[in-house]
Amino acid sequence: MADKTIMLxxxxxxxxxxxxxxMQKSAEAKGIDADIFAVSASExxxxxxxxxxxxxxxxxxxxxxxxxxxxxxxxxxxxxDIINMQDYGMMNGEKVLDHALTLM
Amino acid sequence: xxxxxxxxxxxxxxxxxxxxxARVLAEALELDRTNVSRYLNELYTDNxxxxxxxxxxxxxxxxxxxxxxxxxxxxxxxxIGHSLSLKVMVQQAKAAILYPPRGLHTIIFGQTxxxxxxxxRSMYEFALESKAMSQDAPFISxxxxxxxxxxxxxxxxIFGVKKGSYTGATEDTPGLLKKADGGIxxxxxxxxxxxxxxxxxxxxxxxxxxxxxGESGKEYEASVQIIGATTENxxxxxxxxxxxxPMSITLPPLSERTIDERYQLVxxxxxxxxxxxxxxxxxxxDVILAFVLYHPEANIGQVERDLKLVCxxxxxxxxxxxxxxxxISQKDLPLQVQKGLLLKKEAPDRLNRIIKSQQKxxxxxxxxxxxxxxxxxxxDMSVYNAIEERVDELIKSGAQKIDLETFVQNGMGHYFxxxxxxxxxxxxxxxxxxxxxxxxxxxxxxxxxxxxxxxFNNSTRFAFSLHLQSTLDRIRENRPIIHPNLxxxxxxxxxxxxxxxxxxxxxxxxxxxxxxxxxxxxxxMFLTIDLTEKSEELQEKVGVFVxxxxxxxxxxxxxxxxxxxxxxxxxxxxxxxxxKVKEMYEWxxxxxxxxxxxxxxxxxxxxxxGSLNSFxxxxxxxxxxxxxxxxxxxxxxxxxxxxxxSLGRSLEDIYESCQRGMNNxxxxxFTIKKDxxxxxxxTCFTGEGVAKKLEEKLETEIDTTVTKIIPLQYxxxxxxxxxxxxxxxxxxxxAIVGTVALDYSSVPYYSALDIFEGDKLNDLxxxxxSEFPIEEMAHSLEGTIKSVGSVQELMELVRDVVNKLxxxxxxxxxxxxxxxxxxxxAFLIDSLKTNAFLRPFPNKEIFIKQNRILxxxxxxxxxxxxxxxAIQFPEDEIAYLVYxxxxxxxx
Numbered sequence: 001m002a003d004k005t006i007m008l009x010x011x012x013x014x015x016x017x018x019x020x021x022x023m024q025k026s027a028e029a030k031g032i033d034a035d036i037f038a039v040s041a042s043e044x045x046x047x048x049x050x051x052x053x054x055x056x057x058x059x060x061x062x063x064x065x066x067x068x069x070x071x072x073x074x075x076x077x078x079x080x081d082i083i084n085m086q087d088y089g090m091m092n093g094e095k096v097l098d099h100a101l102t103l104m
Numbered sequence: 105x106x107x108x109x110x111x112x113x114x115x116x117x118x119x120x121x122x123x124x125x126a127r128v129l130a131e132a133l134e135l136d137r138t139n140v141s142r143y144l145n146e147l148y149t150d151n152x153x154x155x156x157x158x159x160x161x162x163x164x165x166x167x168x169x170x171x172x173x174x175x176x177x178x179x180x181x182x183x184i185g186h187s188l189s190l191k192v193m194v195q196q197a198k199a200a201i202l203y204p205p206r207g208l209h210t211i212i213f214g215q216t217x218x219x220x221x222x223x224x225r226s227m228y229e230f231a232l233e234s235k236a237m238s239q240d241a242p243f244i245s246x247x248x249x250x251x252x253x254x255x256x257x258x259x260x261x262i263f264g265v266k267k268g269s270y271t272g273a274t275e276d277t278p279g280l281l282k283k284a285d286g287g288i289x290x291x292x293x294x295x296x297x298x299x300x301x302x303x304x305x306x307x308x309x310x311x312x313x314x315x316x317x318g319e320s321g322k323e324y325e326a327s328v329q330i331i332g333a334t335t336e337n338x339x340x341x342x343x344x345x346x347x348x349x350p351m352s353i354t355l356p357p358l359s360e361r362t363i364d365e366r367y368q369l370v371x372x373x374x375x376x377x378x379x380x381x382x383x384x385x386x387x388x389x390d391v392i393l394a395f396v397l398y399h400p401e402a403n404i405g406q407v408e409r410d411l412k413l414v415c416x417x418x419x420x421x422x423x424x425x426x427x428x429x430x431x432i433s434q435k436d437l438p439l440q441v442q443k444g445l446l447l448k449k450e451a452p453d454r455l456n457r458i459i460k461s462q463q464k465x466x467x468x469x470x471x472x473x474x475x476x477x478x479x480x481x482x483x484d485m486s487v488y489n490a491i492e493e494r495v496d497e498l499i500k501s502g503a504q505k506i507d508l509e510t511f512v513q514n515g516m517g518h519y520f521x522x523x524x525x526x527x528x529x530x531x532x533x534x535x536x537x538x539x540x541x542x543x544x545x546x547x548x549x550x551x552x553x554x555x556x557x558x559x560f561n562n563s564t565r566f567a568f569s570l571h572l573q574s575t576l577d578r579i580r581e582n583r584p585i586i587h588p589n590l591x592x593x594x595x596x597x598x599x600x601x602x603x604x605x606x607x608x609x610x611x612x613x614x615x616x617x618x619x620x621x622x623x624x625x626x627x628x629m630f631l632t633i634d635l636t637e638k639s640e641e642l643q644e645k646v647g648v649f650v651x652x653x654x655x656x657x658x659x660x661x662x663x664x665x666x667x668x669x670x671x672x673x674x675x676x677x678x679x680x681x682x683x684k685v686k687e688m689y690e691w692x693x694x695x696x697x698x699x700x701x702x703x704x705x706x707x708x709x710x711x712x713x714g715s716l717n718s719f720x721x722x723x724x725x726x727x728x729x730x731x732x733x734x735x736x737x738x739x740x741x742x743x744x745x746x747x748x749x750s751l752g753r754s755l756e757d758i759y760e761s762c763q764r765g766m767n768n769x770x771x772x773x774f775t776i777k778k779d780x781x782x783x784x785x786x787t788c789f790t791g792e793g794v795a796k797k798l799e800e801k802l803e804t805e806i807d808t809t810v811t812k813i814i815p816l817q818y819x820x821x822x823x824x825x826x827x828x829x830x831x832x833x834x835x836x837x838x839a840i841v842g843t844v845a846l847d848y849s850s851v852p853y854y855s856a857l858d859i860f861e862g863d864k865l866n867d868l869x870x871x872x873x874s875e876f877p878i879e880e881m882a883h884s885l886e887g888t889i890k891s892v893g894s895v896q897e898l899m900e901l902v903r904d905v906v907n908k909l910x911x912x913x914x915x916x917x918x919x920x921x922x923x924x925x926x927x928x929x930a931f932l933i934d935s936l937k938t939n940a941f942l943r944p945f946p947n948k949e950i951f952i953k954q955n956r957i958l959x960x961x962x963x964x965x966x967x968x969x970x971x972x973x974a975i976q977f978p979e980d981e982i983a984y985l986v987y988x989x990x991x992x993x994x995x
Contacts, residue, residue: 010928011924012928012943014928015927042943059924059927060920060921060924062924063918063920063921063924065991085919085923088920089881
């Protein structure tokens with residue numbers, strides 16, 4: 001089990017998967033033991049149940065789901081946020097990772 | 105920009121005799137005042153307008169100095185049409201006056217109300233002006249119909265009476281002819297002159313001599329120019345008069361006057377009324393149109409009477425409803441005048457140039473330079489005085505309740521529900537409301553809940569605390585407040601009213617102030633608010649009528665909608681191009697009349713264009729049914745109307761919702777290019793209290809060098825909306841922030857609470873973000889999407905499609921969401937190309953059915969991508985896309 005589990009959610013889990021690989025690279029470089037993965041919105045619930053997720057990040061295109069997720073994880077104390085547009089557009093793994101870490 | 109400037113110049117040019125302030129022009133043309141003011145000053149610099157300094161500064165069209173027409177007379181220039189339809193007549197009249205040595209006797213023919221008396225009077229003025237007569241020359245006017253029953257008396261009145269000519273004639277009495285010596289005698293309805301009188305008149309005309317009644321030997325002389333007038337046009341009469349009176353002038357009936365003249369007639373009359381009442385008059389476009397087009401039986405005279413009636417009605421509204429000016433709307437017009445609107449289609453093109461379609465309202469301001477208009481017969485103020493007295497009486501007796509009650513229902517109801525709905529339910533920051541007020545609010549509501557045995561939610565409480573704050577300020581500053589229907593509230597909600605009294609006592613004690621009774625009325629209203637009961641279902645449904653030109657346009661549009669919604673609600677009436685407007689009107693009228701009982705909740709008319717648009721108000725009056733009309737209807741509007749009607753929503757509700765949809769549509773279609781600078785409107789009732797605080801807060805949060813903050817007072821919904829309309833011309837409005845929600849189609853609203861709580865503020869900030877450069881996105885993806893060739897090309901294509909999608913679906917999303925959607929689509933294309941990617945959309949069938957139109961639009965818009973990359977978007981993916989867009993849309 002990794003120290004930190006970061007779950008990214010987007011519509012189909014496709015666009016975020018590229019971001020995930022960039023975040024993983026950045027984590028390795030920094031020597032952070034992090035489990036970072038991307039799922040589609042429909043798979044999110046199952047993953048939340050099975051995994052001990054520490055941070056939940058949403059792609060900007062599913063921003064409308066933020067309050068839904070906040071409710072779902074209210075009792076687990078998992079921070080939920082939306083990935084910054086700039087970082088998302090630029091696929092800036094490092095910045096998104098940094099942001100995720102500050103949320104924990 | 106320059107277009108609008110031309111518009112201003114054109115408007116001034118069309119009213120060359122009047123001067124305008126920037127404000128009046130701005131209102132008339134629905135432009136921003138500051139802009140208009142700028143245009144005017146530019147026009148002044150260009151030497152195209154006169155500037156009349158004063159407060160306010162007035163501008164007037166500068167007539168280019170061309171060769172001045174010889175003999176341009178002031179006397180006739182007041183007559184509308186003096187250089188158009190009446191040009192020949194004016195020339196005749198001038199000739200008649202100037203003909204040496206003493207002018208020609210003249211007869212004026214013309215139907216009732218064509219302006220014969222005014223014309224005769226102008227001839228007299230011209231005689232003075234041209235020095236054809238001395239400055240003290242008399243003008244005697246007499247209507248021969250006055251003594252028509254007594255020929256002898258009539259004769260005597262005109263020619264004088266010799267002492268002893270009949271019993272009672274105890275002395276010599278001079279006649280009108282004598283009184284008019286050296287001037288003009290105007291004999292109206294000259295055909296009513298008895299035969300003896302006519303004979304004597306002709307003798308005078310031929311020889312210049314006459315004999316008074318009872319005089320047998322002596323002949324009298326007088327130097328009088330006779331002007332006769334008659335409505336009669338029998339051949340016998342005409343030939344008699346024509347033979348004996350050298351000059352005959354025929355004034356044309358109103359139907360033969362040009363459209364320009366008709367407009368001027370209406371405009372100058374309203375101008376004159378505005379002046380007489382010293383009060384601005386504002387008329388809707390349709391009012392002016394109706395007056396310009398209808399067929400009054402009694403010509404100008406009737407136009408004048410009808411206009412007077414309408415002004416009197418407007419004056420009544422103005423007095424009873426305490427409006428700040430006289431507003432004339434279509435529904436105030438007599439039915440006969442309204443029917444003028446049915447003739448819109450047959451009206452000459454010229455009409456559209458005089459009465460521009462973009463000019464929604466016509467403003468007539470009282471002028472302080474002596475106006476000297478053609479329609480000069482109205483010194484009579486008795487109508488207005490009567491209204492004034494009546495209203496005073498009513499107010500004293502308290503009997504005005506009925507009107508005010510409707511006001512409360514329509515006006516105040518909205519005010520309250522909107523006020524509250526938009527205030528979120530969280531605790532408010534101390535910056536806005538001081539803790540003692542919050543404490544008192546809690547206390548007040550705790551008591552209210554117990555007494556009334558009902559619960560109030562947080563947003564109601566918050567709204568009340570805001571209200572309480574402003575109430576305290578108001579009371580401390582001694583500013584009065586008036587509840588328009590205090591008694592009604594007291595009776596209708598006696599229980600709440602009792603509680604409100606108790607609560608007021610508490611508030612009085614806590615803050616050491618005195619709460620006026622009117623304020624208790626407001627508190628009562630806060631206690632009666634129940635958000636859950638907002639959209640009551642109506643038992644009877646609103647009637648939706650689709651009426652369009654063409655053989656089957658309306659019926660097929662309605663059919664589509666009914667099929668989509670699986671309902672039978674709605675009625676379609678096709679108007680083939682061969683159908684005459686009046687036939688169509690009758691058909692519509694009968695259709696509604698036959699089922700009038702079903703339409704107790706009112707009718708919404710959805711029309712496409714032209715005369716159909718004007719049916720509503722006329723039908724409403726004839727059938728006594730509430731009717732609203734929406735023109736330029738399209739399928740989505742019909743869809744929305746039928747949907748809401750079948751849910752049993754109220755007419756007002758449906759109308760507003762459809763109108764919003766329509767504004768959206770138009771805005772999205774026409775204002776895609778944006779080079780306007782972004783701005784945020786901050787607002788509150790005073791424009792300085794909460795708005796000021798919001799401005800201070802926003803200044804720390806956003807870059808004000810990019811986004812401008814505009815404080816604006818919110819007093820009355822419609823006025824505010826108009827201001828916003830104006831602002832959108834100049835700015836790219838990003839948000840309206842304030843205490844009262846305005847549901848403005850394209851501009852999202854944020855409550856004051858939103859701004860002081862972090863989350864929504866971030867929303868707003870995101871909303872302000874500018875577009876993300878697509879090149880950089882493409883660059884960051886280079887090498888990751890391999891199946892498509894140039895990533896740059898893919899990203900640009902996807903971006904174009906997404907932009908188009910937003911326009912076509914009329915949805916608005918934030919820049920950030922857009923980045924996400926673009927990326928999503930790019931990766932989706934990659935996946936579809938590389939593997940048979942498929943994920944099902946849950947409950948697809950239902951979703952598709954509910955979003956049929958959006959689905960179709962989205963599918964079609966994405967076709968270029970499918971072609972370019974030889975792929976096929978699965979229906980599930982289109983559904984996901986629609987879902988993503990609709991869920992993320994801004995308000």
